[in-house]
Amino acid sequence: MGDRRVKPSLPEGRYFFSGNEAVAEGALSAGCRFYGGYPITPSSEIMERMAARLPEFDGVFIQMEDEIASIASVIGASWAGAKAMTATSGPGFSLMQEGIGYAAFTEAPCVVVDIQRAGPSTGQATKVGSGDLMQAKWGSHGDYLPIALSPWSVQEMFDLTIRAFNLAERFRTPVFLMGEEATAHLRESIRVPGEIAVSERNRGEGPPFGTDEPDGVPPMPVFGDGRKLLVTGSTHDQEGFRKTDDPETHRRLVERLHKKILNHQDEIIQTEAYHLKGAEVGIIAYGFTARSALFAVQRLRKAGVAAGLLRLQTLWPFPYDVVESLTRSLKHCLTFEMNMGQISGEIQKVCRCPLHVTTQVNGTIISPATMETKVREVLS
DSSP states (O other): OOSEEEOOSSOSEEEEEEHHHHHHHHHHHHTEEEEEEOOOTTTHHHHHHHHHHGGGGTOEEEEOSSHHHHHHHHHHHHHTTOEEEEEEOHHHHHHHHHHHHHHHHHTOOEEEEEEEEEOSTTOEEEEEOOTTHHHHHHSSSSSOOOEEEOOOSHHHHHHHHHHHHHHHHHHTSEEEEEEEHHHHHOEEEEEEOSOEEEOOOOOOSSOTTOOSSTTOOOOOOOTTSSOOOOOOSSOBOTTOOBOTTOHHHHHHHHHHHHHHHHTTHHHHOOEEEESOTTOSEEEEEEHHHHHHHHHHHHHHHHTTOOEEEEEESEEESOOHHHHHHHHTTOSEEEEEESSSSHHHHHHHHHOOSOEEEEEOOSSSOOOHHHHHHHHHHHHO
16 A cells, blocks of 8 residues: 655654654654544553654644533644544543544544543543553444554564555555554554655545445545635535535435445455464464464474464454454454453454454553463463
8 A cells, every 4th residue: 555655753773652643753753643532541641752753744744722612622633635634542532433434424524543541530640551442443433444453573563554544545545553652652663654645635536425336535625725615513514515414415425425435445454363273272363462473373383282372463454354254263262452352352253263352451561471361271
């Protein structure tokens, strides 16, 4: 994916960054030139770095009065032609949900980084969690389909931020980077390449809210291009005119918004397989937890246990086909989540072998030893 090759925000080489710092540099590399946000633990370092770095790229940083205003400013900047983003954590993500639904319905490309902490409510503000995944899918009302990515390393905090912007521009939709406190505050060496591929939005002719293709993405003119733009969160036709009393207009619009994601899942969904060839027991994991899972699988393999790992880089749309295909060949499938089983429920829908779910919600990461013990219990 990517329409053109550009130089990233930093010279090619290796850097020692935290995950939050890597997000900021990934955003700048992808062409982000607007950040509207409000500080909240454990995402605040993203905001701090963007505030310092955006002026170097003739970009705009605004600290808003709250997260509601933050997402509103990001949508406005997107319609003004900028690649725009914000970052937050659970309570702020909750406040953004109405705006996220507006962005989805008006097809405003933007990136929202959610650095998850242990909730609900204020919870453990400085501790790790993965409890916002269903919120990313269902947080705003009505029928819409988000894209949500799950990084497991500082390198991927950089790489998947770039990918989030590319997906947002390609499909004219909000894209979520679902990080976690552990990855955000982890420090690792990352490699910044000499060039990266970036996608640019189609600002061509044609109706801004419709296309002849039922699963297509319409062009997106911006304010200042000379077009007479109508942008509304009410039901609208291809030109943006409100049609709130027209059932057919609403059906056609909502179905197209779904199809432009569902019919391009092969382009969106990414997973990684480790030691799954010939595996009898498989772990399905994502985010920071997948790091523990890979270590556990490697130790089990050395001990003669035929274990493997499927890592989910894309959470929404969910890779149902990949999970179903894998579990047909397994004797047992295990999941480990720093929530009460939010993704395990999706796996259960298509799992073709016994599924064993382990949850942990105490604000700490799940250790490889915990996973090894559980695998041995299942096999015994």
